[in-house]
Amino acid sequence: MDARIRLGRINYLNCLPVYYGIEKGIVPINVDLFHGPPTKLNKMFIDGKLDITPISSIEYARNSEKSLILPNMSISADGRVTSILLISKLPAEKLDGKTLTMTKSSATSVVLLKILLAKYWRVKPRLLTREPDLSSMLTQGDAALLIGDDALRESRNVKEFYVYDLGEVWKNYTGLPMVFALWVIRNSYSADPQGLANVAGAFLKSKAWGVENMETLINEAEQTHHLPRDLISEHFAHIKHQLNDYYQTALLRYYKEAADIDLLKHVPELKIWGDNLVG
Numbered sequence: 001m002d003a004r005i006r007l008g009r010i011n012y013l014n015c016l017p018v019y020y021g022i023e024k025g026i027v028p029i030n031v032d033l034f035h036g037p038p039t040k041l042n043k044m045f046i047d048g049k050l051d052i053t054p055i056s057s058i059e060y061a062r063n064s065e066k067s068l069i070l071p072n073m074s075i076s077a078d079g080r081v082t083s084i085l086l087i088s089k090l091p092a093e094k095l096d097g098k099t100l101t102m103t104k105s106s107a108t109s110v111v112l113l114k115i116l117l118a119k120y121w122r123v124k125p126r127l128l129t130r131e132p133d134l135s136s137m138l139t140q141g142d143a144a145l146l147i148g149d150d151a152l153r154e155s156r157n158v159k160e161f162y163v164y165d166l167g168e169v170w171k172n173y174t175g176l177p178m179v180f181a182l183w184v185i186r187n188s189y190s191a192d193p194q195g196l197a198n199v200a201g202a203f204l205k206s207k208a209w210g211v212e213n214m215e216t217l218i219n220e221a222e223q224t225h226h227l228p229r230d231l232i233s234e235h236f237a238h239i240k241h242q243l244n245d246y247y248q249t250a251l252l253r254y255y256k257e258a259a260d261i262d263l264l265k266h267v268p269e270l271k272i273w274g275d276n277l278v279g
């Protein structure tokens, strides 16, 4: 099989540990990589321009008939995540009627924030979507939602604000981890079980290589993402790339919470490739 797989790659630090082995050719696989923030990859996948890619977990729920889930992969956190931050001039309980600006790069964390505002903090701010630029977001509003590297980059400069790590708030609310992103497979691509097995295997090998070679990953991340070393290792320690029963239960709880406040039409079945689905 030498058809080149069109593979998405979120351009945040959270993907480095699972892509490094593939990108450096340590794990050989024939792919064309497409980089971008989550909302760009979400759209490319839905438009049929990617075969396999991480997408915001809420987008799988909205398009579950178009895709299958790649097993054993996710971007998750069991509590603190370090990179999904609500940065606010006021305590979150006081945001009722205030203006909150949200990064345009996110889909899952936008819905997560809406769940927490409605059900945990019980407030109803006015919500705006903006480019991920903290100072202009906080000029236009009283609070801002940032994700990924944009959040990590600001996380040490926000001491004068109230800072909420939404992985941690979600854990306080539900007692469960939070699954932010899933790797999905375009339905028509699943007709190539050998190709799929190759990709699934390559990710497992690349992920395992990353776990064994954490220092190399941190060195690479320092150079390519320009973040402090201790912040990088803290982020890597909190991001989980798994999708076992515990994380699947948590994901279904998130979908249920979203459906409860009409942000999702129905809770989808998690169709995971290899789970008695296709050959």
Ligand SMILES: C=C(O[C@@H]1C=C(C(=O)O)C=C[C@H]1O)C(=O)O
Pocket (backbone or CB within 6 Å): 010, 012, 014, 038, 055, 056, 057, 075, 076, 081, 083, 084, 105, 106, 107, 108, 109, 110, 147, 148, 149, 180, 181
């Ligand atoms: C933990 C993260 O998870 C992410 C959050 C996403 C979202 O909110 O839609 C999508 C993909 C992930 O990048 C992060 O960005 O740091």
